[in-house]
Amino acid sequence: MGLDIRIDLPRTEQSDTYDVAIVGAGPSGLTAGIYCARGRRSTVVLERNMAGGQIALTELVENYPGFPDGISGFDLADRMKRQAAQFGAELREITTVASLQPHEDGCFSITTDQESIRSRAVILSPGVEAKRSGIPGEAEFIGRGVSWCATCDGALYKGRTVAVVGGGDAAVEEGLFLTKFADKVYVVHRRDELRAAKIAQERAFANPKMEFVWDSVPRRVVGDQMVEGLEVQNLKTKEVRTLPVNGVFFYIGQIPNTAFLQGVVERDEAGYILTDELMRTSLCGVFACGDARSNPLKQIAMAVGEGALAAVQAQRYLDQLECPLPAAGGQRPAWGGPTVPAASGERPGSGGAGDTPTP
């Protein structure tokens, strides 16, 4: 069941139009929700699952400032969610956004699997999801030994053997987490060294339950009713062997959840949303933040910072809608949005740092 937190906030102009609609309730979307709602903007946050995003799937977060002993991902997500609700953000969970459409009057329609919502500004924070390897057996054994979430499924492997595929932070940290349950954890990595943070590497190399299968890629998940093995190939020797495992956890990368934005805002070739340094997308009035944005660091601290900036910029944009710039010399963006000064070519929300509103 989705949670529907509604707190009475005055909505400007039309009662059925929100000031800001936020797509995705991970750390970036929830932070944007905190800032917008605290700025007394009517704010709705739309989330296809339960709020929290990827951190809700993370056992322990050790590198987010303010928690020297670490904090469970679930607790951190819950705190962010309560903080957004406390300032008046409406959170609608189990609500998938299917499309975003700009209108001539400057508003946006957001169509979900349940309803259509109108807003005057939009913040996109749909994050990423795990990439599928596409190897035979992967799809067939989902829920029967193939997983992307050690936090969700790790306890099922008490006393058993599992393989983790990948060499980055997620693979190594989730592999370490799995050693709490499994007797043995193979780490299958295509190179001969890990990409994970050094501290995670040190812990992994010191853990007697972890065994590294270097220079190797998965070729096939094998089994009958349940997973019984993972066929791997060494890229240097070409040797193929089957690891006797009961579970396979894939951490081989991510894809952005931006398919619904095709043709709406500009994205890079991998599908990540392109913005300027103020989080403004190619569509006036639409901002983006977090892992779904084309940025160099996919971490909570980054997502939170970008969420704050997107929210402040969205509020600046709304301020200028409420107090339109003089028409003389102005021009209107193609979709019929607010008047913007022609000389600078700036869009609303692009004012100098000195006049940024107090968030």
Ligand SMILES: Cc1cc2nc3c(=O)[nH]c(=O)nc-3n(C[C@H](O)[C@H](O)[C@H](O)COP(=O)(O)OP(=O)(O)OC[C@H]3O[C@@H](n4cnc5c(N)ncnc54)[C@H](O)[C@@H]3O)c2cc1C
């Ligand atoms: C296993 C794992 C461990 C990690 N550990 C750490 C760590 O220790 N420290 C750290 O800093 N980072 C860690 N990260 C990375 C961190 O979780 C992400 O950087 C962060 O969650 C990104 O936040 P976000 O809000 O941009 O996106 P996400 O967390 O991905 O949230 C996006 C949300 O949008 C929702 N959504 C997507 N599409 C739609 C749609 N169409 N309609 C409605 N809702 C939609 C999704 O369901 C999701 O809830 C980890 C990631 C993983 C996978």
